[in-house]
């Protein structure tokens with residue numbers, strides 16, 4: 001059955017004249033008809049937010065924390081609905097979405113409920129000729145926040161921004177990716193059920209340019225933009241908000257490195273790199289597409305990693321045994337396959353994969369590709385410099401620690417990196433030297449929501465997570481009081 005996904009504006013589900021089709025990338029079948037918001041509907045959403053703001057920003061942190069906890073509880077109660085919608089939109093295996101995406105949707109609300117309860121400000125006593133002054137900071141909401149998110153971890157990344165924005169007393173106009181509108185629509189139902197005041201959370205569907213995304217960015221009454229997606233989209237958004245001088249927070253692309261030293265626990269490193277290269281069919285911004293391995297274990301490592309890649313089970317996402325889903329769309333598959341072809345032109349050895357699997361039945365209308373490992377490319381190859389965003393990595397040997405750091409840092413991106421070594425002195429030393437916002441040592445994608453999260457270079461601007469989210473989603477106001485003695 002094909003669902004209808006509507007916009008949610010001022011506490012009501014709103015249709016629009018124009019709709020587009022949301023397809024299941026596992027089999028090419030329609031999932032939903034989605035009501036696309038044009039600039040007029042986005043304007044209605046912004047006005048609804050503006051009207052709701054004065055009352056919402058006056059609520060106490062405790063009241064907002066309680067709303068967030070109720071939202072989390074309903075997501076948990078409706079976990080099966082969220083799981084079905086996420087799997088239909090993305091084709092990701094239930095084994096992944098049930099462990100990663102849906103629990104994090106709820107956890108994001110719980111985490112920011114706790115953080116806003118615990119948050120405080122700065123206070124300074126300042127000596128003055130008259131005696132002393134007291135400086136203290138107030139945390140106030142930005143106002144109407146525009147949220148634009150991608151398709152790879154739809155609920156996780158959408159709620160990662162909605163939760164702190166609401167916690168800080170903002171109202172939001174939020175747009176999920178056109179590829180994955182399902183769980184955001186369910187979230188609007190949750191907001192309705194918990195009785196969030198009308199206009200505080202507004203959902204608009206649509207695309208980027210010429211559609212809802214651009215309309216949010218261009219709207220004169222949006223007070224800040226938080227965006228996760230491709231680096232070049234971030235650059236466009238930055239240009240488009242420049243005249244209005246609004247704050248932006250960007251979580252962008254990556255070309256992340258894994259460094260594996262000969263002293264690493266071999267089996268853990270192989271399993272870790274297999275996960276960091278192939279989880280979610282490689283469609284996690286944190287995935288490692290560049291793997292550098294110390295020469296003495298290079299051959300053995302490549303063989304063991306290839307064995308793990310071949311052991312992945314592409315298949316029906318609803319089958320609990322499936323471990324590899326499709327890519328998000330035909331268009332994205334074309335892009336990934338163009339890199340599979342480019343790698344051959346650039347002289348890569350294809351250790352495993354490199355093509356499209358035959359799975360039988362409807363799945364052959366899906367967007368599957370084989371998990372792929374390359375060796376033999378030069379560091380300057382486009383396949384080692386550009387983000388592919390698929391289940392693929394290149395493995396290259398290195399000889400010294402210095403060389404490993406140099407190779408890891410030879411990238412325009414700087415999001416994440418994973419180091420595998422049993423020498424903790426070296427681990428800490430390299431962690432400090434690597435140009436990336438996130439370094440994992442003997443693990444990958446282990447998240448504590450209090451920590452700063454974000455990228456350097458082309459990978460982003462600003463940090464979210466913990467108090468860093470509170471800092472983006474609020475204006476800090478300093479109040480200076482001359483004390484009479």
Ligand SMILES: NC(=O)c1ccc[n+]([C@@H]2O[C@H](COP(=O)([O-])OP(=O)(O)OC[C@H]3O[C@@H](n4cnc5c(N)ncnc54)[C@H](O)[C@@H]3O)[C@@H](O)[C@H]2O)c1
Pocket residue numbers: 148149150151152153157175176177178206207208209213214217228229230231233234236237250251252253254284285387389415455459460
């Ligand atoms: N750093 C991180 O935390 C992080 C997390 C997840 C994904 N990513 C990156 O996201 C990318 C994959 O996601 P994607 O393909 O959905 O990214 P994308 O940039 O194509 O789209 C992201 C969102 O932006 C909207 N959009 C597109 N053009 C726009 C414009 N001109 N104005 C306003 N909105 C616009 C889209 O409709 C979508 O909602 C990868 O590059 C990945 O690395 C980064």
Ligand SMILES: O=C/C=C/C=C(\O)C(=O)O
Pocket residue numbers: 152153157160283284285286447453
């Ligand atoms: O695809 C990118 C993954 C981003 C993950 C987070 O933003 C997170 O775990 O908070």
